Amino acid sequence: MTGKNNGFALPRRVILQGVASVALLGLGKIAFGAAPAFAANDKYPDEAFKQKSSDDAIKLLYGKTAEKSDKIKLDAPEIAENGAVVPIAVSSTLSDVTAIAFLVAENPNALVAAYKIPAGTMPSVANRIKMARTSNVIVVVEAGGKLYSTSKEVKVTVGGCGG
Amino acid sequence: MRPAIRFASIGLALAALAYAAAPSATAADAVDPVADAKAFKKYFTDKFPKVKLEDFVNGPYSMDEGLHQQWQEKEQFPPYEFSLELGKEMFSKPFKNGKSYGDCFPNKGIGIRQNYPYFDEKEGKVITLELALNRCREANGEPPFSYVKDEMAALTAYMAFTSRGKPFDIKIPNDPRALAAYENGKEYFYTRRGQLNFSCATCHVQSPGERIRAEVLAPALGILNAMPIYRSEWSGMGTTSRRFTSCNSQIRGVPFSPQDDEYRNVEYYLSFVSNGLPISGPGARP
Amino acid sequence: MASTIRVRATSSGETTEVQALIQHPMDSGFIKDAKGETIPPHFIQQLTFEYDGKVVFAADWGGGVSKDPYVKFAFKGGKKGDDLKVSWVDSKGKTDTTTAKIL
Numbered sequence: 001m002t003g004k005n006n007g008f009a010l011p012r013r014v015i016l017q018g019v020a021s022v023a024l025l026g027l028g029k030i031a032f033g034a035a036p037a038f039a040a041n042d043k044y045p046d047e048a049f050k051q052k053s054s055d056d057a058i059k060l061l062y063g064k065t066a067e068k069s070d071k072i073k074l075d076a077p078e079i080a081e082n083g084a085v086v087p088i089a090v091s092s093t094l095s096d097v098t099a100i101a102f103l104v105a106e107n108p109n110a111l112v113a114a115y116k117i118p119a120g121t122m123p124s125v126a127n128r129i130k131m132a133r134t135s136n137v138i139v140v141v142e143a144g145g146k147l148y149s150t151s152k153e154v155k156v157t158v159g160g161c162g163g
Numbered sequence: 164m165r166p167a168i169r170f171a172s173i174g175l176a177l178a179a180l181a182y183a184a185a186p187s188a189t190a191a192d193a194v195d196p197v198a199d200a201k202a203f204k205k206y207f208t209d210k211f212p213k214v215k216l217e218d219f220v221n222g223p224y225s226m227d228e229g230l231h232q233q234w235q236e237k238e239q240f241p242p243y244e245f246s247l248e249l250g251k252e253m254f255s256k257p258f259k260n261g262k263s264y265g266d267c268f269p270n271k272g273i274g275i276r277q278n279y280p281y282f283d284e285k286e287g288k289v290i291t292l293e294l295a296l297n298r299c300r301e302a303n304g305e306p307p308f309s310y311v312k313d314e315m316a317a318l319t320a321y322m323a324f325t326s327r328g329k330p331f332d333i334k335i336p337n338d339p340r341a342l343a344a345y346e347n348g349k350e351y352f353y354t355r356r357g358q359l360n361f362s363c364a365t366c367h368v369q370s371p372g373e374r375i376r377a378e379v380l381a382p383a384l385g386i387l388n389a390m391p392i393y394r395s396e397w398s399g400m401g402t403t404s405r406r407f408t409s410c411n412s413q414i415r416g417v418p419f420s421p422q423d424d425e426y427r428n429v430e431y432y433l434s435f436v437s438n439g440l441p442i443s444g445p446g447a448r449p
Numbered sequence: 450m451a452s453t454i455r456v457r458a459t460s461s462g463e464t465t466e467v468q469a470l471i472q473h474p475m476d477s478g479f480i481k482d483a484k485g486e487t488i489p490p491h492f493i494q495q496l497t498f499e500y501d502g503k504v505v506f507a508a509d510w511g512g513g514v515s516k517d518p519y520v521k522f523a524f525k526g527g528k529k530g531d532d533l534k535v536s537w538v539d540s541k542g543k544t545d546t547t548t549a550k551i552l
Contacts, residue, residue: 042507044494049511077233081379081449082395085515087236104513108479112513115522121505122464126236126521130477130513157377240470240519244455252451398516 045114054103054110054138061101061114062147066140069094069148074139076152080131083156089126094143097123105151106135131156194346196335196435203436207384211372220388220443222381226372230379234447243320243393243445246400250321253314258303264318267299276319276326277442280431281334282341289344289427292319293402310421311408316391316400316445323390323444331388331442333435348432351425352383357416363429366410378449385437387430389446396449403430456549458533465527465551467498467506469535470519477512492540493518499534500527527551 051057058066075089090100100123101114112129123141131137131154138151208216211226218225224234254272257263265271269278279292296318297307308314335341355362363383366375371382378396390403401409404421407429411418419425453472458465471493478490496508505524527533529551536546 042495042509044509049509078229081230081233084398085237085242085395087233089236089521107513108477109511109513111511113511114509116504116507116509118504118506118524120526121522121524124523126519128237128515128519130475130515132479239521240455240457240468242470242517244470245472245517248451 042116048114049109049111051110052108054105057103057109057111058101058140058147058149061111062099062140062142064147066147066149069141069150072139072141072148072150074137074150074152075126076137076154079155079157083131083133085128086131086137086154086156087126087128088137088139089124090139090141091122091124092141092143092148094123094141094148096144097141099140099142100125101140102127102129103138103140104129104131104135105138107132110138194342196342196345199349200436200438203384204439206368207371207382211382216439217441219382219385220437220440220446222386222389222446222448223372223379226382227379230449237447241393241445241447242395243391243400243447246317246391246393247320247324247445249314250317250319250324253318254321258300258305260303262303264296264299267295267302272322273325274329276322276444277329277332278334280427280434282336282338282344282431284336284338284341287338287340288424289348289431291403291422291427291430292322293404294422294427310402311405312397312399312401315404316402319391319402320400320445323442326442327444328441330439331434331437333431333438335435344428345432345435347425348428348430351429352432357411357414359414359416361414363410381448383433383436385440385443387434388437388440389443389448391444392446392448394448400445452547453545454535454537454547456533456535456547458527458549458551460527460529460551464523464525465500465533466521466523467533468519468521469496469498470517471496471537471545472517473537473539475510475512475514475516475518479512490540493537494540496520496537497535498522499536500524500531505533 045061048057048060051060055065071093073091077086080086088102090102097117099114099116102112103110104112107130113127115125117123134153134155136151136153138149140147140149204216207219214225221234224231254264269275276292279295280289282288283290293310293315296315297310300307335345352363355365366380367383367386371380373380387403390406391400392406393400404426407426408418408421455470456467458467473493474491475493476488476491478487480488482488490512492512492514493510496510497504498506506522508520510518531551532548533551534546534548536544538544
């Protein structure tokens with residue numbers, strides 16, 4: 001894994017073409033050689049998504065631990081209108097950002113979404129996530145081969161796991 | 164009729180406002196919808212001086228800053244988008260007999276949502292948009308849809324969308340039956356019911372902007388302008404019928420069937436007192 | 450059947466902002482239905498955006514992403530009128546793909 005993963009080296013995803021054999025760059029210490037779950041492409045980090053704890057999920061996903069950074073801006077509501085749909089946006093002023101992940105510490109599985117940011121793509125993502133209850137929302141940013149994070153508590157009065 | 168129920172405090176307060184605003188009202192029991200509507204708006208604009216009149220159609224989002232931001236975020240790509248598209252597709256697709264929804268409505272059904280419900284003087288009853296849509300289907304040999312969601316929500320979403328920004332323009336014809344329907348709807352609105360003993364007004368006139376358990380209550384003024392709505396709580400779309408029946412269930416009352424006279428009349432009343440406020444549907448709600 | 454994917458890609462000259470909304474239940478596997486039976490997991494796992502033969506954004510998702518998921522990002526370049534290809538695959542192996550024009 002190079003620290004300067006500038007994105008041109010990232011394998012092209014070929015979800016619908018079923019072409020195998022691209023390298024698994026950018027996925028840290030995910031086991032190589034396991035059969036791809038679907039048509040060959042970057043392997044889906046199944047195990048990371050099954051972890052209960054956010055620390056375990058981050059470790060499986062990136063193979064390292066994150067340090068706190070104030071160069072990550074996390075936009076999240078104080079009180080979620082409904083845990084089923086919580087809008088969360090992130091941007092970062094860190095350079096060479098290669099990945100951004102969203103975790104909810106108190107969800108049954110902490111990891112919600114992991115995005116790859118190829119070179120030329122802005123280090124900024126907005127999405128809508130589910131929250132089972134009041135929890136810290138943790139955002140992890142991989143930049144220059146290092147891992148950074150920030151978090152914010154979002155209060156949930158109507159849980160997103162009750163249907 | 165139990166007098167104690169009819170004279171809920173809010174009803175009294177509003178009635179007092181109505182009379183104050185309508186010097187021409189002579190008898191204490193005169194029905195004066197225009198004065199009602201004026202007093203209704205005054206009540207809300209006095210209660211929420213910072214909220215612009217046309218913003219009341221945005222329900223709880225007009226009442227709470229944090230909610231407003233989440234709504235803005237959602238509106239960037241709103242959750243009712245799929246329903247709206249389905250509605251548009253359905254609306255233009257002909258029935259088996261070659262006719263289509265447009266043939267059942269004035270102006271081919273485009274930009275007319277603000278005129279519903281209306282009072283049909285032939286039938287002597289209130290006709291809502293949802294009712295008119297199902298009658299249109301049946302008249303063309305198609306089975307009616309469920310009133311509460313799915314296809315009905317999609318069709319009304321599209322019709323509301325083509326009327327966005329147009330002010331509610333509900334008319335009460337000079338027909339004692341129309342006035343009676345209005346009065347009946349108003350009475351329904353202020354009557355307490357269910358195990359919780361709530362009226363519609365208890366939540367949506369007395370307490371908008373406040374939380375009932377976890378949710379911020381919407382103001383009654385403009386509440387129907389946003390219909391149909393995608394509610395995160397429902398994980399899907401719902402019509403005016405769904406709103407009425409689910410409200411009744413939530414106060415642990417027994418809901419009527421969608422489009423029963425009571426609901427048609429309360430929709431008539433509630434739409435009339437929101438006259439002048441713009442159609443904003445389809446909407447998104449927590 | 451209509452595509453499950455709605456895309457809005459807007460070029461400002463320098464960058465292209467992309468928003469996508471996808472029709473999908475995103476069942477997490479933690480929710481029970483009205484009968485008390487668990488709704489089995491069914492969610493989009495991978496989503497990719499390709500421009501000019503190159504991946505510009507790639508998502509790995511779990512069941513914690515909201516129903517009818519939404520995502521927004523931006524990349525440098527992208528010309529008005531060019532194609533942006535969007536594809537997803539879910540936990541049951543279903544896929545969908547669409548090509549949107551950059552506006």
